[in-house]
C-alpha cells in the first residue's frame with residue numbers, strides 16, 4: 001500500500017488565487033457579456049522586450065546546428081548569465097563569488113525546495129499578511145505542527161505586519177530559525193528600509209537563524225533608503241539567502257527564470273552542532289534534482305543586462321508602476337487608507353466601512369465588474385483589506401478607476 005505524504009493534505013485543496021478564479025467564473029456564467037477588468041492577479045500582461053526576443057531567436061538558431069547545439073545546462077546555470085548577475089551586484093557595491101549564484105526556473109520553486117536542505121525541526125517565522133507560498137511550503141514539508149483554533153500553525157511564528165506596524169513585520173520575541181522576508185512585500189506593497197533590514201540581519205546573526213529574502217519585486221524599488229539587495233547590509237552574507245526572479249522584472253512569468261544566492265559563508269548546523277555550508281547542500285540538491293534551465297531562456301535572461309535590454313526592462317517596470325500610481329491616487333481620492341504602489345506593483349487598501357474582504361470582493365465584482373484579491377487570502381491579518389495590482393493594461397487600469405470614482 002503506497003502511503004501519501006499527509007502533510008500535503010493539510011494545505012487547502014484549492015490554491016488561494018484559484019478560489020478567486022472560481023468565483024469570477026461563477027459570475028461570468030450569470031453575466032456572460034460583462035466586461036470584467038482584472039486588478040487581482042500578480043501576473044504580468046506586457047509582452048517580452050525586443051532584446052530578450054532577439055537573443056532567444058539567436059539561441060534557438062544555435063540549437064539547430066550541430067556545432068552550436070547545447071544539451072543539459074550546467075546545474076548552477078551558464079557562466080554567461082552568472083557573470084552578468086555578478087556584475088550587476090558589483091555595480092551596486094555588493095561583491096559575490098560565482099559559486100554563490102544558482103540559476104533557477106523562477107522564485108516559487110526555490111522557495112519551496114529550500115525546505116529540502118533545511119532540518120525538519122526548524123522554527124519558521126512568516127510575516128502576516130504575506131505571499132502564501134511560504135506558509136504552504138512549511139506545512140507541506142511537515143514543519144508547521146498542528147492547526148490551532150485560531151487557524152495558526154503551532155510551530156510557525158507569525159510576524160505581525162499590520163497597519164499598527166506600518167505593514168512591516170515585527171521582530172519575533174522568541175528565537176526562530178528560519179525567517180521569510182519579502183521586500184517589497186507582496187501583498188502590501190510596503191518596503192523595509194536599510195535600517196529595518198539591519199535589525200533583521202542583526203537578529204539572525206545573534207540567534208544563528210537564516211533569512212530567506214524574497215526579492216521578486218526588487219526591480220520596482222524607487223525609494224532611496226530601500227536596499228536592492230539584503231547583502232547591502234553588513235553581515236548578511238552569513239545569514240541570508242536571496243531569491244530573485246525575472247518574472248516581474250522582465251515578463252518571464254511564462255518563460256521561467258530567476259536565481260538564488262547562497263553565499264558560501266552561510267552556515268547551518270547538524271544536531272551535533274557541526275557546521276555545514278548551505279551552499280554545498282544546495283549544490284547537491286541542484287545536481288541531483290534538476291537539469292537546469294534551458295539554454296534559450298538563459299540567453300533571453302542575459303539580454304536583460306545589455307544597455308538596450310536594461311532600458312527596455314526599465315520601461316516595462318515603469319509601465320506597471322505608473323498603473324499602480326494611478327490606482328493609488330484614485331483610491332486616495334475615494335478617501336481610503338492606502339499602502340504600497342510606490343516601490344511595488346501592488347496597492348493595498350482598507351475596505352470601506354471595514355467590509356470583510358470577500359464581501360468587498362463580491363461588491364467590486366458585481367457592482368463594478370472589477371476583480372481584486374481579498375486581503376484575507378494572505379493571512380488573517382489581511383482581513384478588511386484588498387489588493388489591486390498594476391499589472392493590468394493602462395487602458396484597463398484607467399477604466400477601472402473611472403468605474404469606482406466617487407462610488408466606493
Ligand code: PLP
Nearest residue numbers: 042106107108131186216245247
Ligand atoms: N515571490 C513572490 C513574493 C511573488 O509574489 C511571486 C509571484 O507572484 C513569486 C515569488 C514567484 O515568482 P516566480 O514567477 O519567479 O516563480
